[in-house]
Amino acid sequence: DVKVTQSSRYLVKRTGEKVFLECVQDMDHENMFWYRQDPGLGLRLIYFSYDVKMKEKGDIPEGYSVSREKKERFSLILESASTNQTSMYLCASSPWRATANEQFFGPGTRLTVL
């Protein structure tokens, strides 16, 4: 089974702190994604990566950055956390194919910024 893990299930940070959310997948997938999930808005893509050191902005990249130094690991960074970044963050991965694929999701990190 594909396994996608995230470093924390719950996280509480203070405004202005630098926050790191880590995601690891064990299926050698090329693609990795970071989403934000908010009630009534569904999932919105923050960033994705299709290869090591490669990244592309999604729909809501402002206030976030990412890092992919190894194929299995994709990190989301909040440079200076703000209260409007309180949300559920979901990581996902998928293999690269020419057609659209199922994405495999991690358990999520519920981040609260005070």
Place this chain on the structure above:
Amino acid sequence: AQTVTQSQPEMSVQEAETVTLSCTYDTSESDYYLFWYKQPPSRQMILVIRQEAYKQQNATENRFSVNFQKAAKSFSLKISDSQLGDAAMYFCAYSRNNNDMRFGAGTRLTVKP
């Protein structure tokens, strides 16, 4: 941009009964994929069913089936013989390529015993 609309924020069903969750989408493409994902409370999101737009036959996975109406851009999920374990948030999603998946706002399904 492609959008996905789930018009039912919440639905409930009696155990063993059938329920249908609605989803519509907007696209000018002819070739794409549609998905239903399930997110149980405090658990990981998993794929329920997938439909390829070029296939006319509706996808089926055990008690889960879809009604895919391409011209109407509609993709509903039918859950038959509902079980308590079906209680979850359900997301409809559209994807055109490998890197772009669009999700609806979700429908929270409650199953009453």
